[in-house]
Amino acid sequence: MLHVLTLAFIFFTAHANQIKPRLVQIPGGELKPFWIAPTDITGEQEKIRIPPFHAMNLPVTNSEYVDFVRANPKWRKSKIKRIFADPSYLEQFASDLRLKKEIHPRAPVTYVSWFAARAYCESHGLRLPSLAEWEYLGAASETKADASEDPDYLARLIEWYNKPPGSGPVPPVGRGKPNYYGLYDLHGLIWEWIEDFNSSLISGESRTNGSIERELVCAAGSLAGGNKENYPAFMRFAFRSSLKGTSTIRNLGFRCVKGERNE
Amino acid sequence: MSKRKSLLALALVLAVTCGADQKNKASAPEFKGESVYNIETIWLDPSGKEIRLADFHGKKILMTMIYTHCQYTCPLMIAKLKEIETDLKKKGVRNYKIVLASFDHERDNPRRVAEYLKERKINREPWTMLSPRSAADVRELAAVLGITYAKEKEGGFAHSNRLVYLDKEGVPRKALDGVKADHKDLVAFMANDRK
Amino acid sequence: MLRPSSVGDFKTKAILAISLLITGCPKSDKIIGEEVAKLTAPPEVPPPITRKHNTKVIVHLEVLEKRMKIADGVDYTFWTFGGTVPGSFIRIKEGDLVEFHLSNHPTSKMPHNIDLHAVTGPGGGASASMTAPGRETIFSFKALNHGLFVYHCAAAPIGMHVGNGMYGLILVEPKEGLPKVDREHYVMQGDFYTKGKYGEQGYQPFSMEKAIEEKPTYVLFNGSVGALNGDKALPAKVGETVRLYVGNGGPNLTSSFHLIGEIFEKVYVEGGTSVNRNLATTTVPAGGAAIVEFKIDVPGTYIMVDHAILRAFNKGALGMIKAEGPEDKIIYSGLISERVYLPEGGALPKTPEAEVRIAKSLEERIRMGQTIYEQNCTACHQADGRGVPHAFPPLANSDFLNADKTRAIGIVKGGLSGPIVVNGESYNGVMPALSLTDEEVANVLTYVYSAWGNSKQTVTPEEAAKVKPSGVVGIGQ
Numbered sequence: 011m012l013h014v015l016t017l018a019f020i021f022f023t024a025h026a027n028q029i030k031p032r033l034v035q036i037p038g039g040e041l042k043p044f045w046i047a048p049t050d051i052t053g054e055q056e057k058i059r060i061p062p063f064h065a066m067n068l069p070v071t072n073s074e075y076v077d078f079v080r081a082n083p084k085w086r087k088s089k090i091k092r093i094f095a096d097p098s099y100l101e102q103f104a105s106d107l108r109l110k111k112e113i114h115p116r117a118p119v120t121y122v123s124w125f126a127a128r129a130y131c132e133s134h135g136l137r138l139p140s141l142a143e144w145e146y147l148g149a150a151s152e153t154k155a156d157a158s159e160d161p162d163y164l165a166r167l168i169e170w171y172n173k174p175p176g177s178g179p180v181p182p183v184g185r186g187k188p189n190y191y192g193l194y195d196l197h198g199l200i201w202e203w204i205e206d207f208n209s210s211l212i213s214g215e216s217r218t219n220g221s222i223e224r225e226l227v228c229a230a231g232s233l234a235g236g237n238k239e240n241y242p243a244f245m246r247f248a249f250r251s252s253l254k255g256t257s258t259i260r261n262l263g264f265r266c267v268k269g270e271r272n273e
Numbered sequence: 274m275s276k277r278k279s280l281l282a283l284a285l286v287l288a289v290t291c292g293a294d295q296k297n298k299a300s301a302p303e304f305k306g307e308s309v310y311n312i313e314t315i316w317l318d319p320s321g322k323e324i325r326l327a328d329f330h331g332k333k334i335l336m337t338m339i340y341t342h343c344q345y346t347c348p349l350m351i352a353k354l355k356e357i358e359t360d361l362k363k364k365g366v367r368n369y370k371i372v373l374a375s376f377d378h379e380r381d382n383p384r385r386v387a388e389y390l391k392e393r394k395i396n397r398e399p400w401t402m403l404s405p406r407s408a409a410d411v412r413e414l415a416a417v418l419g420i421t422y423a424k425e426k427e428g429g430f431a432h433s434n435r436l437v438y439l440d441k442e443g444v445p446r447k448a449l450d451g452v453k454a455d456h457k458d459l460v461a462f463m464a465n466d467r468k
Numbered sequence: 469m470l471r472p473s474s475v476g477d478f479k480t481k482a483i484l485a486i487s488l489l490i491t492g493c494p495k496s497d498k499i500i501g502e503e504v505a506k507l508t509a510p511p512e513v514p515p516p517i518t519r520k521h522n523t524k525v526i527v528h529l530e531v532l533e534k535r536m537k538i539a540d541g542v543d544y545t546f547w548t549f550g551g552t553v554p555g556s557f558i559r560i561k562e563g564d565l566v567e568f569h570l571s572n573h574p575t576s577k578m579p580h581n582i583d584l585h586a587v588t589g590p591g592g593g594a595s596a597s598m599t600a601p602g603r604e605t606i607f608s609f610k611a612l613n614h615g616l617f618v619y620h621c622a623a624a625p626i627g628m629h630v631g632n633g634m635y636g637l638i639l640v641e642p643k644e645g646l647p648k649v650d651r652e653h654y655v656m657q658g659d660f661y662t663k664g665k666y667g668e669q670g671y672q673p674f675s676m677e678k679a680i681e682e683k684p685t686y687v688l689f690n691g692s693v694g695a696l697n698g699d700k701a702l703p704a705k706v707g708e709t710v711r712l713y714v715g716n717g718g719p720n721l722t723s724s725f726h727l728i729g730e731i732f733e734k735v736y737v738e739g740g741t742s743v744n745r746n747l748a749t750t751t752v753p754a755g756g757a758a759i760v761e762f763k764i765d766v767p768g769t770y771i772m773v774d775h776a777i778l779r780a781f782n783k784g785a786l787g788m789i790k791a792e793g794p795e796d797k798i799i800y801s802g803l804i805s806e807r808v809y810l811p812e813g814g815a816l817p818k819t820p821e822a823e824v825r826i827a828k829s830l831e832e833r834i835r836m837g838q839t840i841y842e843q844n845c846t847a848c849h850q851a852d853g854r855g856v857p858h859a860f861p862p863l864a865n866s867d868f869l870n871a872d873k874t875r876a877i878g879i880v881k882g883g884l885s886g887p888i889v890v891n892g893e894s895y896n897g898v899m900p901a902l903s904l905t906d907e908e909v910a911n912v913l914t915y916v917y918s919a920w921g922n923s924k925q926t927v928t929p930e931e932a933a934k935v936k937p938s939g940v941v942g943i944g945q
Contacts, residue, residue, distance in 0.1 A: 091304075091306045091307075091308075091311045092305075092306030092307045093306060093307050093308060093309060093311050093312075093417060094311065096602075098574070098602060124416060125413075125416070128413075137409075161677070164676065165663070165673075165675075165676065165677075168628075168673065168674060168676055169663075169673040171577060171578070172545050172628075172632070172673050172674045173545060173577075173673070201577075205409075205412060206412060206423065207416075208412075208415055208416055208419075208420070208421045208422070209421060209422060209423040210421060210423075211421055211422075211423065211431050211432070211433060241625045241627075241628055241676045244624040244625035245578065245624070245625060245628070247624055248578070248579055248598075248623045248624035248625070249578065249579055249600075251579075251598065251624075252579030252598045252599065252600040252623075253579075253600055254416075254419065254600075255413075255416030255417065257600050257603070258602075259574075259600060259601050259602055260574050260575060260601060260602065261577060261601070271408055271409065273408065273412075273423075273424055
């Protein structure tokens with residue numbers, strides 16, 4: 011009985027609320043970098059100016075990715091070069107162009123490497139968002155453009171980061187509420203690739219406190235952490251620093267943006 | 274856009290150089306899956322000539338990324354590479370290249386790079402330095418080599434110091450992190466590597 | 469505890485024998501052969517190392533993020549080394565070469581790494597072991613110093629990784645081994661920060677605010693309330709010498725580790741080389757450890773606590789060792805007699821009474837009763853009325869309570885000692901008389917009867933006034 015109800019519910023929501031993928035215009039603005047970032051000589055952490063750009067309202071889905079590999083055989087599961095992706099690339103695919111039975115076509119595509127995500131965006135005349143752009147989008151709650159210091163918002167994010175991972179398939183995109191800009195699933199469903207994932211000069215080791223070793227790293231300024239009470243930002247930072255360009259992970263996907271490259 | 278252009282260029286090169294016996298390889302030649310030669314981006318050498326990593330096929334490569342305006346550890350990295358060059362000579366290692374790739378696509382054009390190599394007295398074999406044509410190409414190469422970097426406000430780059438050894442097939446085999454790391458093992462490894 | 473030596477052992481022994489033939493005597497720090505470390509889940513400890521030589525030890529440790537019970541009816545997402553909190557116990561020998569494999573399960577959300585305090589080198593392994601979900605990192609180290617060390621995750625934000633249970637112990641035995649004892653157990657304290665308060669039912673997420681303010685909701689031994697209580701109490705026998713490997717993962721609190729009714733004959737202070745003797749309470753710092761040893765002379769249940777005592781009675785830092793064997797009345801007599809004590813000069817002068825508030829309605833009686841309950845009863849019967857298994861009887865859904873209102877009033881007024889049976893479990897403890905007014909007795913009992921599935925009886929001050937205190941000794945005898 012319960013089962014039938016659940017099914018009916020899924021059926022209903024899938025049809026009533028299916029969000030169409032589109033590019034959303036994002037107004038420019040400023041971002042206070044709260045991840046660990048290079049600072050200028052004075053140690054001041056300046057705000058980063060974000061020019062206007064466009065962003066996908068949804069992460070790229072499995073079915074969209076199937077279309078991509080159909081047109082670009084190089085990126086198929088059987089053809090991918092090891093230097094571009096780990097062996098678990100497209101683990102949710104049964105074969106080059108088919109998903110496994112239990113995988114939802116509208117679930118975000120995961121088990122994709124940075125190289126593959128990039129190639130996807132490029133094939134659509136788009137690109138991956140930069141770290142600053144993603145954090146700018148991710149700072150928005152449902153009602154505020156910048157909720158990065160809103161304790162309730164941070165607590166909700168922590169709840170997601172801390173939720174049991176579960177081993178079932180990843181749910182479809184567009185189920186939650188859109189954020190201030192009208193974007194879905196920036197938090198709560200998957201992690202997302204960014205263009206400059208490899209820009210963090212200190213490891214995800216928590217205790218280096220922004221100090222860097224001159225022998226290992228060449229930099230004019232020093233590196234400093236921002237708000238130490240923003241655990242979600244630190245978790246994203248640690249997550250990114252654990253990645254290689256080839257990493258393919260069960261809950262790591264991507265969305266693309268349009269606009270002049272901005273790092 | 275740039276990718277399409279580069280594919281076109283590649284196709285042209287193939288059409289001209291390969292002739293009839295290459296008809297089955299309409300796209301790129303097949304390299305090992307782990308090889309950096311699978312990267313198709315085009316860089317410029319100090320003479321301004323277009324160059325792909327695959328053009329080094331058959332040579333051992335020591336590769337790192339620097340930029341010519343760098344005043345901190347890049348000179349130390351070059352000093353380190355000179356030491357390694359001396360030690361490789363002692364071991365009789367010949368058929369290899371030292372390839373410096375630049376982070377700075379805005380300032381490090383081939384002319385600037387050629388001057389830099391001359392200043393540093395490395396405008397000779399086995400050294401070369403590549404100028405990037407776009408920021409995206411730099412990001413890609415850094416990801417392949419496991420180098421992290423971020424652009425700084427004054428136009429410089431904060432970056433990790435990593436030296437990567439690629440065998441004759443372009444497969445990364447060993448890396449050295451830091452400008453003061455002991456390179457003995459790396460030199461021995463290169464000398465003994467028959468691949 | 470002891471296992472027959474495996475084939476691998478035989479092999480290394482054979483190699484050792486051959487090398488002995490060649491070299492004459494074993495070089496103290498020569499690495500001979502290799503073996504895969506057998507790790508154990510708490511409270512188990514791997515058997516003592518019997519080999520005399522050093523070897524290459526391969527350690528496989530898997531990170532798992534999993535939902536588990538933190539208290540009855542309360543779930544929490546723990547991040548674990550090996551699927552348990554604390555993580556698997558690792559046992560090696562001074563001079564061993566350790567090849568460490570850290571894997572992160574593909575279903576994990578987070579990257580993790582490991583800092584072993586037994587490692588000499590920057591980061592203690594952490595910078596070499598940052599591991600994304602679905603990957604494995606390998607690094608090696610030589611165990612230069614012996615001792616009992618904490619290991620933990622150091623990925624950003626470290627407070628959350630440690631706060632979610634990512635720690636464990638690694639024992640580096642000295643070259644000559646540790647003295648033989650009869651039993652070894654693994655106990656590790658940690659503080660936990662949940663959104664809801666202590667005992668609040670259902671799934672509870674991590675609270676960043678409480679963690680930063682260092683206000684734990686739970687302080688626990690081995691990862692959950694009651695992990696070492698009741699049936700799960702650590703076993704021992706009279707006459708045995710017991711060794712506890714005690715760790716403290718933190719993230720914030722220092723433990724005042726104490727075993728009620730025992731004296732630690734030997735304490736390897738903070739897990740190091742110096743031995744202190746005859747301590748009752750020893751400090752175990754966050755990120756630190758201690759080895760304690762004691763001989764059990766008298767049977768019974770010994771309760772281990774963090775002697776910062778509110779953590780034991782309000783936050784869960786309580787575990788048990790159950791020792792079986794013959795009594796020895798010379799060493800400990802138990803209660804000999806108990807009688808009335810009347811000091812000369814009579815009772816103390818009465819302090820002027822505060823204005824008495826009288827409940828005007830049933831709701832108000834329940835509300836006022838709840839306050840009295842929280843002030844007087846929760847330490848033993850717990851905020852949720854469930855009590856502590858084998859120590860303090862439950863008031864929730866209690867047959868004993870619901871059967872007899874008059875008896876209940878008598879107990880609240882006069883206390884209770886001696887054996888009773890509640891919901892099929894027997895208890896034999898002491899409840900002190902509470903000095904409450906009849907109004908307060910009525911309020912607190914009406915609250916208790918109104919809560920947790922009880923019979924919803926009301927108790928009025930008049931009823932309370934009529935019942936005589938039960939007397940400290942009485943019921944059940």
